[in-house]
Amino acid sequence: MTPPTRASRPRSVRWRLGMLSLVLSCLILAISGIALVALDFQRGEADRSVLVVEPAYDANRQVATTMSAAQSALRGTVVLAASRAEAGADDQIAEMLSQYSAAQQRSEAELATLTGLISSEGFGRDSQRRTAAYAAEQRQREAIASWWEYGRTVSESESATPAQILEGQRRFASIEAANSELGAIIEQERAAVRANLRNAIVWASLAVVGATIVALAMAVIMGWRTTSALTKPLQRLRDIVRRQRHGDRTAWAATDIGAAEVRELAGDVNALTKAHHDLTDRQNASLDVLRAQAQLSRSVQSSDTLSGALRRSADGIGEALRVERVVIGVFNDRRKFDDAFVWTAPDAEAGMDNPGELRQELAEQAARIWEGDRQVVVDDVSTLLTVGPDGEDWWADLRGPLGRGGLLIVPFGLGDQAIGVASIRTSEPRPWTDNEVAFVHHVVGEITRLVVKETSERQQAEHVARLEELDRQKDDFMSTVSHELRTPLTSISGYLEMLGDGDAGELSGAQRRMLDVVGRNTMRLRGLIEDLLVLNQLEATALPSDAPTISVCEIVRDVAEELAPVAARAGVSLTPEMSDGSWIRADRVQLVRALTNLASNAVKFTPTGGRVRLTCRLSQDRRSVEVRCSDTGMGIPAEELQHLFTRFFRASNASRAQIQGTGLGLVIVRDIVERHGGTMRCNSVEGQGTTFTMVIPASDETGRCEVHDAPNARPVYSPFARAAQRAADREAAR
The missing domain is CATH 3.30.565.10 (Histidine kinase-like ATPase, C-terminal domain)
Known part of the structure; x- marks a missing residue:
């Protein structure tokens, strides 16, 4: 059967998801572009409103307010000048003229600001409206200039005729008309900006909603097709996994059905299942070793003698590890075996029951191993070198008569000195696991503790015997002191009393003082002896x-x-x-x-x-x-x-x-x-x-x-x- 051509191959899940992602990405980009354009337009209109239109509206109103203040100040000056005879009129006239001058200066600055805003590009998108606004602003500027000319004449003369007053009102009416006209144009621009903002929001919302609906529709269609292509293969894979979870070792996922990713997933599931089976087998073997270790530890610890512990250890290691031969023994001070036991499997191959490992070479090799790595783990002895690192063929005996098989040697000792060794052999090559090596180490550790315990008990018994002998000698010494020292002290005390009583004649003062010194020291010595005897008695009796x-x-x-x-x-x-x-x-x-x-x-x-x-x-x-x-x-x-x-x-x-x-x-x-x-x-x-x-x-x-x-x-x-x-x-x- 020829493999299918590329065109006839089903679309992979990766391709379908890639296309779905591409389409969704394009739609998202389109939606984002629409939103960005709308936002940019809204931002521009908002900037025109905040930076140009609204400030122009406020500036135009401020011009009207300033001119009204200037007119009021000019009228006040004329009225006060007509009644100058009143007290304080000159000061008030000066104040009015000051307000008039300040209003004139403000109006010039405000007109400049208003002209700049009207002339800017952001004022209006309608050229006719911009032209009309500019013309209205110019008319207002000319009317204001004409009124200021009128005001200069009146302020200098501080008086006005009725004709001048009427002329001033006419000129100020021209200012108000021009200001109102310009305000109306600016208000039209404000309304246009607000309308543009509302329209931009509406069209942007409609565009985003439409693009979103299209994206959702395409996502649903492509998602449904992708799901249909994955559902059945994944359901079959799910059933296989359930069977495997319930311990069915015959359940394996099919790797020739479904999309490429599903087939790869099925292969990975099979690999994981195989690894799980291998791990389970190793765990079961480890649990068996641990159970055997616990049982053997209790058996060794309950042994009354070292020989019994060695025998039980050899039997337990051989049965737990299913090997052909186990040799375990303890050395004496001359590095020769005092106690050694050999366990051989009943079905061991010929040549495995040779106890040649009990020779001196094994003891020497155990000492070398103890000084080095403290274990020898060989899966196949046929791979050992013919000559050792020191030029001697000290692996020759370990290869044995068969020349093949696994080998595990674990010495045990105290400090820097090896006191024994355990050697395990198999007839065929065998990979030793870490749990098996640890098991042997644990067993020889129990043997080491038993050796230490026997040595400690023997030394303790010898120490107790020496202490008992010393205690007996001390009692004998105290008894001898009691007899040998108290008897002469009693005699000395008696003669001292006789001398003190004058039985040997009168004593001089110096002699009596000497006798008192002797008596006091005799009394001290007697007290010391009695105290020692009392202490000895207290220690000896209860x-x-x-x-x-x-x-x-x-x-x-x-x-x-x-x-x-x-x-x-x-x-x-x-x-x-x-x-x-x-x-x-x-x-x-x-x-x-x-x-x-x-x-x-x-x-x-x-x-x-x-x-x-x-x-x-x-x-x-x-x-x-x-x-x-x-x-x-x-x-x-x-x-x-x-x-x-x-x-x-x-x-x-x-x-x-x-x-x-x-x-x-x-x-x-x-x-x-x-x-x-x-x-x-x-x-x-x-x-x-x-x-x-x-x-x-x-x-x-x-x-x-x-x-x-x-x-x-x-x-x-x-x-x-x-x-x-x-x-x-x-x-x-x-």
């Missing part, structure tokens, strides 16, 4: 679950009574303040030690004449008991408050004052309070005093604290307080 319920106010009273002699000798007022219902579950001995440490510190750091208060009360919500020790001592520098509960820390002002201390008392207090589930607070202003507050959870049991009626109450032993009292007693005796 508060018993069956701790008794005790009254905090009783402890406050006992501590106050115990330290009262020490405070009295130091000249410090020690005042306890207690409220009812302050009950807690606590270790009485430890709580007494904590409060004694706070109170003895307050007495020690408060100068003579100062005050120390021990208060005990329930909090506002009645959930905790607040025990507060406040003094008016030297205070603590603000910048040192954050280090207050650090072991062996002593405030700088206390060190400068050479006040003895170990720096462990507040640490012991904090540990005791925290052991009871409480908190410590400290507020201090240097030079004004310090307030420590122990906040301890209150007990559900309640009672009444009798402060003054407690004959059976006994103070609890406090080694530090007793030692401080003995030192004060010796100081007083000396």
